[in-house]
Amino acid sequence: WDRFLLNRPKVEWNPRYYLEYRLFYPYSSGIPGQWMSHQIDTVHWFSGYDHPRSVVANGGIYVWKDGRMNADTFTAVFDYGPDNDPTKGFQVLYSSRMHNEAGGVKEYYFSNGGMINLDTNKISPEGGLKAEYAKAMNMQPNLLAETSLRSDIKMETGANTGGDPMTSLHMRNWLECVRSRKQPNASVKAGYNHSxxxxxxxxxxxxGKRVTFDAQKQEIITS
Known part of the structure; x- marks a missing residue:
């Protein structure tokens, strides 16, 4: 039990803390660490940014009154972009609920030219700047070409991975790098960044505050 607690406050043995630790802070952050980490890692991979400029979040235990400490409903808004230019960047909206699974896990990336849908593995011009609107603003239309990503491999957007090809390839890459001493596709830096x-x-x-990160001091800052 002491090994489980490590540097957490000393408390009496509680089997729920041990077996259902994802429901209890400070042994788990709940939704952010269990689920959001997978999607936010993809954001860093796609964008090249190491971490958000700022984050705001809200949520609570709205449905499951079973003694848990971590929220069953959670929404966060992330601001990404260069630290020295607040006029450039983008937002990421993440939302998760544990009371209704309608729609499943979806992951969409929107741009001025269209969107990437990781549920269907397609790039489309949907929502992009069409000619009629571009003309009114003296701009050129900006529409992505319809593109299907590899259809023989289903992209896994949820965290319940296991036997899917993408997870197998991920593990294979890691094992190969253990042997070759090369840098794996998902490096320890990527793990640090999504943490x-x-x-x-x-x-x-x-x-309930806006949060930023001082990369030099490695400190979380609330404002």
Whole structure:
């Protein structure tokens, strides 16, 4: 039990803390660490940014009154972009609910030219700048070409991975790098970066404040 608690506050043995630790803070952040980490890691991979500029979040235990400490409903808004230019960037909206699974896990990336849908593995011009609207603003239309990503491999957007090809390839790459000593596709830096985003979101949820990150000092800052 002491090994489980590590540097957490000493408390009496509680089998629920041990077996259902994802429901209880400070042994788990709940939704951010268990689920959001997978999607936010993809954001970093696509964008090249290491961590958000800021995060705000809200949520609560609205449905499952079973003694848990972590929220069953959670929404966070992340701001990404260069630290020295607030006029450039984008937002990421993440939302999760544990009372209704309608729609499943979806992951969409929107741009001025269209969208990437990781549920259907397609790039489309949907929502992009069409000619009629571009002309009114003296701009050129900006529409992505319809493109289907590899259809023989279903992209897994949820966290319940296992036997799917993408997870197998991920593990194969890691094992090959253990042997070759090369850098894996998902490096330890990637793990650190999405941990920062998770901790920022958790801090924002618990404090109700806007959260930023000082990369030099490795400190989470609330404002």
């Amino acid at each position: 920062v985003a998770n901790i920022m979101a958790t801090k924002a949820l618990h404090t």
